[in-house]
Amino acid sequence: MSDILAVVDHRRGELRDVSYELISAGRGLADATGGDLHLAVISGTVERFAEKLDREGVDAIYTVDYGEEFNHGVYTQVTTQLYDKLAPQYVLTANSVNGIEYAPAVATELDLPIVTDAIDLEADDKTLTVTREIYGGKVETTVELEGPAICTIRTAEWPGGEGTGTADIEAFEATIDEDALGSSVRGFEEVGGGDVDIADADVLVSVGRGIDDEENLELIEDLADALGATISASRPVVDSGWLPKNRQVGQSGTVVTPDVYIAVGISGAVQHVAGMKGSDTIVAINTDPNAPIMDIADYAIQDDLFAVVPALIEEFQ
Amino acid sequence: MKILLAVTEVATVDDAFEIEGTEIPDQYLGADLNEWDEYAIEEAVQLQEADIAAEVVTVTIGPETCEQTIRQALATGADRAIRIWDEAFEAVDLLDVSTKTAILRAVVAEEEPDLVLSGVQSDDDSWGATGVALAAAVDYEWAAVVNHLAHDFEDGTASVRRELEGGVEELTTVDLPAVLTIQTGINEPRDVSLPDSPQTKRKPLEVYGLADLGLEESVAESRVRLTAMSEPERESDTTVWEGTPEETAGELADLLREREVVQ
Numbered sequence: 001m002s003d004i005l006a007v008v009d010h011r012r013g014e015l016r017d018v019s020y021e022l023i024s025a026g027r028g029l030a031d032a033t034g035g036d037l038h039l040a041v042i043s044g045t046v047e048r049f050a051e052k053l054d055r056e057g058v059d060a061i062y063t064v065d066y067g068e069e070f071n072h073g074v075y076t077q078v079t080t081q082l083y084d085k086l087a088p089q090y091v092l093t094a095n096s097v098n099g100i101e102y103a104p105a106v107a108t109e110l111d112l113p114i115v116t117d118a119i120d121l122e123a124d125d126k127t128l129t130v131t132r133e134i135y136g137g138k139v140e141t142t143v144e145l146e147g148p149a150i151c152t153i154r155t156a157e158w159p160g161g162e163g164t165g166t167a168d169i170e171a172f173e174a175t176i177d178e179d180a181l182g183s184s185v186r187g188f189e190e191v192g193g194g195d196v197d198i199a200d201a202d203v204l205v206s207v208g209r210g211i212d213d214e215e216n217l218e219l220i221e222d223l224a225d226a227l228g229a230t231i232s233a234s235r236p237v238v239d240s241g242w243l244p245k246n247r248q249v250g251q252s253g254t255v256v257t258p259d260v261y262i263a264v265g266i267s268g269a270v271q272h273v274a275g276m277k278g279s280d281t282i283v284a285i286n287t288d289p290n291a292p293i294m295d296i297a298d299y300a301i302q303d304d305l306f307a308v309v310p311a312l313i314e315e316f317q
Numbered sequence: 318m319k320i321l322l323a324v325t326e327v328a329t330v331d332d333a334f335e336i337e338g339t340e341i342p343d344q345y346l347g348a349d350l351n352e353w354d355e356y357a358i359e360e361a362v363q364l365q366e367a368d369i370a371a372e373v374v375t376v377t378i379g380p381e382t383c384e385q386t387i388r389q390a391l392a393t394g395a396d397r398a399i400r401i402w403d404e405a406f407e408a409v410d411l412l413d414v415s416t417k418t419a420i421l422r423a424v425v426a427e428e429e430p431d432l433v434l435s436g437v438q439s440d441d442d443s444w445g446a447t448g449v450a451l452a453a454a455v456d457y458e459w460a461a462v463v464n465h466l467a468h469d470f471e472d473g474t475a476s477v478r479r480e481l482e483g484g485v486e487e488l489t490t491v492d493l494p495a496v497l498t499i500q501t502g503i504n505e506p507r508d509v510s511l512p513d514s515p516q517t518k519r520k521p522l523e524v525y526g527l528a529d530l531g532l533e534e535s536v537a538e539s540r541v542r543l544t545a546m547s548e549p550e551r552e553s554d555t556t557v558w559e560g561t562p563e564e565t566a567g568e569l570a571d572l573l574r575e576r577e578v579v580q
Contacts, residue, residue: 011481072461076453095445097481101461104414104450113540114414116446133549134442135330139341142545143411149540152446182458182492189478189486203578227579239502251482260578262569281576283569284555288332295553299572301565302557311566316579 001148002035005088007079008053009096010044011070012188015052018094018153023161025121025153026092027057032123033089036060040172042078043067047169056163062172073181075102078174080109085172088148090128095152097252107150115143116152136269137292155251156274194246201230203260206249206276208234210265210286210305214242219309220264226316232256234266250275265305268293285309318470320361321428322375323421323435323448324390324398325351326383339410339546350386353436357499359506360466361434362394367468370432372396376424378406378417381524388517392509397521399424405527405537411442413539418450423530425455432475433496437462445498452496460491464500 006026008019023039030037036059041049046063053061064078079102083091091106093099095117107114119140120131129144130151198204205224211217224231231247238248249256251271261279266272268284268291276282277296284297285305294300301308326348334345364370373395377387380402387398401420406412425433433452438445452459464486465478470493479487480500491497527534558568573579 011485072449072459097462097479100445101449101459101479104446104448105453105459107414107446108418108450108453111415114446114450115541116414116444129544132443135328136440136443137549138330139336140547140549141339141543143541144544145541147540182495183460184490186488186490188481189488191484191486227573229578235501241505245484252480253484255483260573260576281572283572290332290334290548292549294557295549295551295555297553297555299569300555300557301569302559303562303565307562308566308569311562312569314563315566315570 001087001089002033003038003086003088004030004033004035004090004092005038005040005082005086006092007040007042007075008049009094009098010041010049011098013044015049016094016096017160018096018155019053020055020160021155021158022092022094022153023053023055023058024158027161029090029092029121029123033125035089038062038086038088039167040064040079040082042075043069043071050169054165054167054169055161056165057161058165058167060168060170062170064172064174066174066176069185070098071181071183071185072098072102072105073183074176076105076109077176077180078172079106081174082172083110090123090148091150093150093152095154099152103150103152112148112150113145114150115145118151118153119157121151121153133270136267138290154270191245194244196230196246198230198232198247198249199254199256201232201256201258203227203229204232204249204256204258205229205262205264206232206234206266207237207264208266209236211237214240217242219306222313223309226313229262234269234272263293263297264309266293267291268296318364318370318431319428320364320370320373321425321430321433322357322361322373322390322395323433324354324358324375324377324387325436325439326377326379326386327351327439327441329441336546336548339543341546348382348386349440350389351436351439353438353440353499353501355506356501356503357434357436358390358393358395359504360499363504364468365394369468369470374399374428374430376401376421378402378412378420384522387522388513389509391520391522392514392517393507398523400522400524401530402524403526403534403537405534409537409539410543411539411541412537413541414444414446414450416536416539417447418454419532419536420530421447421451422454423532425451431494433457435496435498437498437500448496448498458492458495459497460489460495461498462500463497464503466497466503
């Protein structure tokens, strides 16, 4: 009971980056427990995926050739069966939209404690210590547990595993109870197309919850006009229907890398930051000094946007 | 169709706060209806207004102070509410996913809903796991991060869209009964007026402890323990401009000129 089992993520024919990050996170834990790192790759072109995943520190890769795309029922059944076979100490999955759709079910099926959205993991021979964020990243906590557990890791927190490995790649004969599969994926759809591709913009003025009211967007439009910039937004503004989906920056929207990103009234939730941290220069205007955006920004103004933005527009008139 | 709505009251924290041990003192904390749950409530009420849902029942794990938040769900249109609390919870720092799942499982067994709706996660703790863990525990089907739900429920199934990363949606058919975790933006939650109206106050709000649900007190003993709390280390090299709005706007204007964003 010292091994680690990490189940990787893929979608529409491609392994997702977090799959390689699971190798780093899993290897780190395996070094701490003195066990092996096993990977599981379920559905899709599993042999091709397994070759790519054979990186330094991976001891074994189990492939399950069943279906093409993620199905939470299949993932739950296979992970449960692999757990029974391998008896790992810890099971790791991605804290992705798909990861959180089966990891909690595995926890229930195996009666394991689950900790989600880990940003750091430490283990000794009996205790797992997990660091996670609460209150939208304003506070960090550690939680501890003893015995086997399942844990989902935040994407882009660990480096991707590198090098070439010598893992044993083995087809795992899972028994899929098809009668128990109560959901089926009919297809995928790209959303958020339209008039503007914010990924092409050199300068983005990005507006968040701090704008308070749809009517106040006019102020942001004036600023964007003055700067010749494109307007983008964080999730709450799009959820409110004030701007269309194609303006949304973040994990579920568009990833942008402009020369200058001006975040106006945006707190900087992790899902948002995932979509803009590659910007060359980041400026934040926010009243809350503890907002995560204030750490990510290169330049920050801790003040009311309704005071600063008009003054900024004035500068260019 | 009967809908069970899992409604959470979340803690909010002031801009300036302190941490004492593994707690933030009450003076820095507020309370609010979980943002994701607002959308779940709206979705349930729309199903009720379309005569698809015959009954909408809310369930909340929390102390008496959450009743203000529960009334908000009732004011939006839910028919009745269940609140679960027990002295055993007061001695523990956190209720982990297994504990919440065990509690909600007992409620589902009692209420036998066709559809359970909850928010994807809670604003404060962000576990994001209880809905799916519950579905597996009660042998319901499920879908997580749902941002569209078709209101026809043909052939005993729900037709949903799941919001994946990178602007991609998954179109999925889910057998009923099911648990759906609802993503923000699925609808436009209405403004709730009069949570204190006599009509809302007349709606039943039942309170149960662990024993009432046939559960042992040991359910409260989570296997996951909270051991430390801190403000994240500031590793950033952010330049903070200080001064009046005119001065800070001037600094930013200079930067934008320097970067040739504007002349």
